[in-house]
Amino acid sequence: xxxxxxxxxxxxxxxxxxxxxxxxxxxxxxxxxxxxxxxxxxxxxxxxxxxxxxxxxxxxxxxxxxxxxxxxxxxxxxxxxxxxxxxxxxxxxxxxxxxxxxxxxxxxxxxxxxxxxxxxxxxxxxxxxxxxxxxxxxxxxxxxxxxxxxxxxxxxxxxxxxxxxxxxxxxxxxxxxxxxxxxxxxxxxxxxxxxxxxxxxxxxxxxxxxxxxxxxxxxxxxxxxxxxxxxxxxxxxxxxxxxxxxxxxxxxxxxxxxxxxxxxxxxxxxxxxxxxxxxxxxxxxxxxxxxxxxxxxxxxxxxxxxxxxxxxxxxxxxxxxxxxxxxxxxxxxxxxxxxxxxxxxxxxxxxxxxxxxxxxxxxxxxxxxxxxxxxxxxxxxxxxxxxxxxxxxxxxxxxxxxxxxxxxxxxxxxxxxxxxxxxxxxxxxxxxxxxxxxxxxxxxxxxxxxxxxxxxxxxxxxxxxxxxxxxxx
Amino acid sequence: xxxxxxxxxxxxxxxxxxxxxxxxxxxxxxxxxxxxxxxxxxxxxxxxxxxxxxxxxxxxxxxxxxxxxxxxxxxxxxxxxxxxxxxxxxxxxxxxxxxxxxxxxxxxxxxxxxxxxxxxxxxxxxxxxxxxxxxxxxxxxxxxxxxxxxxxxxxxxxxxxxxxxxxxxxxxxxxxxxxxxxxxxxxxxxxxxxxxxxxxxxxxxxxxxxxxxxxxxxxxxxxxxxxxxxxxxxxxxxxxxxxxxxxxxxxxxxxxxxxxxxxxxxxxxxxxxxxxxxxxxxxxxxxxxxxxxxxxxxxxxxxxxxxxxxxxxxxxxxxxxxxxxxxxxxxxxxxxxxxxxxxxxxxxxxxxxxxxxxxxxxxxxxxxxxxxxxxxxxxxxxxxxxxxxxxxxxxxxxxxxxxxxxxxxxxxxxxxxxxxxxxxx
Numbered sequence: 001x002x003x004x005x006x007x008x009x010x011x012x013x014x015x016x017x018x019x020x021x022x023x024x025x026x027x028x029x030x031x032x033x034x035x036x037x038x039x040x041x042x043x044x045x046x047x048x049x050x051x052x053x054x055x056x057x058x059x060x061x062x063x064x065x066x067x068x069x070x071x072x073x074x075x076x077x078x079x080x081x082x083x084x085x086x087x088x089x090x091x092x093x094x095x096x097x098x099x100x101x102x103x104x105x106x107x108x109x110x111x112x113x114x115x116x117x118x119x120x121x122x123x124x125x126x127x128x129x130x131x132x133x134x135x136x137x138x139x140x141x142x143x144x145x146x147x148x149x150x151x152x153x154x155x156x157x158x159x160x161x162x163x164x165x166x167x168x169x170x171x172x173x174x175x176x177x178x179x180x181x182x183x184x185x186x187x188x189x190x191x192x193x194x195x196x197x198x199x200x201x202x203x204x205x206x207x208x209x210x211x212x213x214x215x216x217x218x219x220x221x222x223x224x225x226x227x228x229x230x231x232x233x234x235x236x237x238x239x240x241x242x243x244x245x246x247x248x249x250x251x252x253x254x255x256x257x258x259x260x261x262x263x264x265x266x267x268x269x270x271x272x273x274x275x276x277x278x279x280x281x282x283x284x285x286x287x288x289x290x291x292x293x294x295x296x297x298x299x300x301x302x303x304x305x306x307x308x309x310x311x312x313x314x315x316x317x318x319x320x321x322x323x324x325x326x327x328x329x330x331x332x333x334x335x336x337x338x339x340x341x342x343x344x345x346x347x348x349x350x351x352x353x354x355x356x357x358x359x360x361x362x363x364x365x366x367x368x369x370x371x372x373x374x375x376x377x378x379x380x381x382x383x384x385x386x387x388x389x390x391x392x393x394x395x396x397x398x399x400x401x402x403x404x405x406x407x408x409x410x411x412x413x414x415x416x417x418x419x420x421x422x423x424x425x426x427x428x429x430x431x432x433x434x435x436x437x438x439x440x441x442x443x444x445x446x447x448x449x450x451x452x453x454x455x456x457x458x459x460x461x462x463x464x465x466x467x468x469x470x471x472x473x
Numbered sequence: 474x475x476x477x478x479x480x481x482x483x484x485x486x487x488x489x490x491x492x493x494x495x496x497x498x499x500x501x502x503x504x505x506x507x508x509x510x511x512x513x514x515x516x517x518x519x520x521x522x523x524x525x526x527x528x529x530x531x532x533x534x535x536x537x538x539x540x541x542x543x544x545x546x547x548x549x550x551x552x553x554x555x556x557x558x559x560x561x562x563x564x565x566x567x568x569x570x571x572x573x574x575x576x577x578x579x580x581x582x583x584x585x586x587x588x589x590x591x592x593x594x595x596x597x598x599x600x601x602x603x604x605x606x607x608x609x610x611x612x613x614x615x616x617x618x619x620x621x622x623x624x625x626x627x628x629x630x631x632x633x634x635x636x637x638x639x640x641x642x643x644x645x646x647x648x649x650x651x652x653x654x655x656x657x658x659x660x661x662x663x664x665x666x667x668x669x670x671x672x673x674x675x676x677x678x679x680x681x682x683x684x685x686x687x688x689x690x691x692x693x694x695x696x697x698x699x700x701x702x703x704x705x706x707x708x709x710x711x712x713x714x715x716x717x718x719x720x721x722x723x724x725x726x727x728x729x730x731x732x733x734x735x736x737x738x739x740x741x742x743x744x745x746x747x748x749x750x751x752x753x754x755x756x757x758x759x760x761x762x763x764x765x766x767x768x769x770x771x772x773x774x775x776x777x778x779x780x781x782x783x784x785x786x787x788x789x790x791x792x793x794x795x796x797x798x799x800x801x802x803x804x805x806x807x808x809x810x811x812x813x814x815x816x817x818x819x820x821x822x823x824x825x826x827x828x829x830x831x832x833x834x835x836x837x838x839x840x841x842x843x844x845x846x847x848x849x850x851x852x853x854x855x856x857x858x859x860x861x862x863x864x865x866x867x868x869x870x871x872x873x874x875x876x877x878x879x880x881x882x883x884x885x886x887x888x889x890x891x892x893x894x895x896x897x898x
Binding site for chain 2: 123124125126154155158210214315316318319333334335336337338339342343344345346347351354355366367370371374377378380381382385386387432433434435436437462463466467468471472473
């Protein structure tokens with residue numbers, strides 16, 4: 001680092017949107033003998049997403065769930081230029097708008113799945129494509145799921161046909177710190193960057209319990225749950241030290257001391273992003289008691305867990321989740337495949353909702369993601385039978401608004417409110433029925449899927465020239 | 474397990490000392506017999522058997538009347554291919570009887586006998602039956618051996634009664650099975666032929682005093698005899714159409730062996746041939762991804778296309794969540810399967826496939842009174858089983874899961890939010 005600061009280096013440093021270390025505005029005035037200021041590019045694999053071109057569209061005579069608790073019968077929704085313009089009983093729209101008669105049909109916000117491994121564990125599921133767990137060390141927050149995502153996974157198209165408009169791709173749960181997640185718009189494309197949700201914060205995957213101790217128990221540990229917690233805590237403490245090194249570097253640099261920059265550590269960079277509040281924690285955790293330990297740890301190191309994932313015992317501590325502002329991302333009825341999942345009950349989702357904790361329906365599955373509306377429907381009706389009577393309109397928060405909040409994108413999507421992205425699904429009937437299907441799926445107002453338009457069904461490269469190419473899936 | 478009746482039904486049944494005779498009145502009855510669907514009718518249950526199914530609403534003296542108006546009445550659903558009773562927690566939580574390693578008693582897996590391992594106290598039994606499933610085919614799920622043992626059909630009653638022992642044998646002939654047997658189908662199919670040939674060419678099982686160095690153990694030979702003579706059906710798992718064509722060729726070579734195709738992701742491509750050979754299919758109608766190179770042609774329309782060609786379809790390959798087979802059947806109906814075939818895929822078809830249609834799978838006089846009263850359409854995700862009868866008795870509609878739910882509903886209802894102590898469920 002002996003060369004003088006180039007214009008490029010300064011430009012790069014100052015392009016950073018939320019740099020780990022602040023850009024030094026005085027860089028160009030430094031002594032020419034001083035090393036250039038080192039800062040870290042926070043968006044080196046930027047989104048190149050471009051929305052599908054849409055036309056101003058109104059859907060009339062339709063049952064609308066706006067995703068934030070309102071149901072409108074025989075309503076209208078108008079969207080144009082990629083945004084929701086108006087939702088109501090009757091809305092104004094220009095004469096040249098495309099009018100779709102929604103009689104007997106329903107409209108909802110696009111479904112957002114905050115727990116998917118599409119692209120990192122794609123179909124076909126074979127050794128060659130198994131890219132979701134960097135199971136070489138229990139602490140790998142420096143790996144990024146986006147560097148594994150295979151955009152030709154046919155699962156993206158199937159999920160789109162199920163009304164999924166955005167999804168978080170997470171690393172697997174083998175590691176204490178599994179790596180960074182990426183949020184994608186579900187527009188099957190040539191590159192990951194073409195799908196990358198612009199300006200969505202990164203997430204970081206963590207995992208509790210059985211998986212890390214099973215994977216590393218005979219490979220140097222952790223071998224126990226207490227070993228897991230030591231592993232997290234040591235890594236957080238090391239990250240704090242790392243951040244102090246950078247803070248000192250910045251202070252010294254700004255004081256004109258010509259300091260040597262600390263060596264970049266990609267693992268700690270991601271974790272520092274969490275402690276800075278830029279990266280959201282998504283933590284695989286099943287057992288109630290373990291989740292409470294994790295919430296103490298988050299206070300010890302002063303960060304926020306965005307959501308627990310799977311959380312089959314969330315119903316036991318729903319009050320504490322609400323208190324700590326931590327979401328629970330849940331299945332409707334999966335249970336029993338391991339002891340951590342033994343106490344799963346069908347009423348987990350409605351019970352967490354009833355306790356006023358942020359409740360999310362997630363898939364973690366390439367088939368489940370295709371019918372998340374049915375998962376919500378099951379949870380909604382199971383709750384009702386147990387005396388927890390939740391409005392359908394409120395229940396839809398589990399599928400769009402709450403996952404959007406957990407991903408830090410609710411200001412852009414997750415509800416049918418004026419000004420939000422036009423991520424909209426038109427269903428053939430009530431999406432709380434087994435028999436209903438997504439008929440049209442809009443992403444940013446562009447028609448990404450149309451049930452009746454066979455020629456434009458999603459088709460991945462993998463499926464081209466194979467058996468069943470172009471078949472109804 | 475205690476038999477505690479759900480409140481409404483308990484009140485109705487309290488008038489009868491023994492509650493042997495029950496009349497379920499006013500429900501829409503999906504009979505699974507030539508009677509078809511009765512929009513509003515009566516099911517009479519006497520001494521644990523179906524006595525009659527009719528459109529009339531009159532109840533003879535001595536019967537406890539249960540009002541099922543606005544409800545749907547079906548035969549108890551059948552989990553076609555499960556490991557119920559053989560597993561509690563699948564992974565890393567003690568022994569799992571549905572997972573078998575090497576043992577001296579069996580070299581090919583044919584001899585493995587799940588009937589010794591059925592545990593009626595498994596929490597899965599209650600959890601499954603309160604959702605309308607009353608019978609299950611149960612078998613080994615994981616083994617490196619060729620066959621997955623001799624499947625049993627069990628009742629999900631309190632005793633885990635075996636409805637039919639040694640009722641089927643499963644063999645996996647997919648690419649993943651080839652992986653375990655030489656890494657190639659060129660070895661797998663020759664192995665299957667050789668193993669069966671050895672069993673059929675051995676006129677009797679060699680006595681213990683003679684030397685025997687076959688591929689099969691003596692116990693395997695014994696079990697395979699019943700497959701070869703057609704008394705025990707062979708369930709062959711295969712997905713790609715080329716493999717299913719091999720199954721059809723196998724049937725031609727071994728016309729006496731009774732075959733059922735399992736999973737069959739690309740079965741729709743060979744539907745006419747399967748129909749002509751009278752080979753039914755047990756499938757998972759959700760499978761619509763090319764999960765591997767065997768399943769490239771997977772589609773949600775598999776079940777519907779098979780039905781149209783005249784193939785009998787059963788739905789339900791799972792264990793802990795076999796209860797979701799009704800949702801899966803509903804999705805098959807949403808993708809081309811007729812509604813009637815959707816219900817049959819959970820009742821009469823698996824009963825036929827498992828060889829127990831003389832006992833269960835339909836609401837026909839003389840059959841075991843396994844009956845479910847549903848809140849509505851059983852294939853609809855928002856509906857549920859309200860009362861289940863097995864052998865004519867109303868079962869306790871609780872499970873470990875409902876007990877956990879009730880315990881924590883009490884915790885949630887605690888107005889002081891003081892939840893540090895455990896609450897009696």
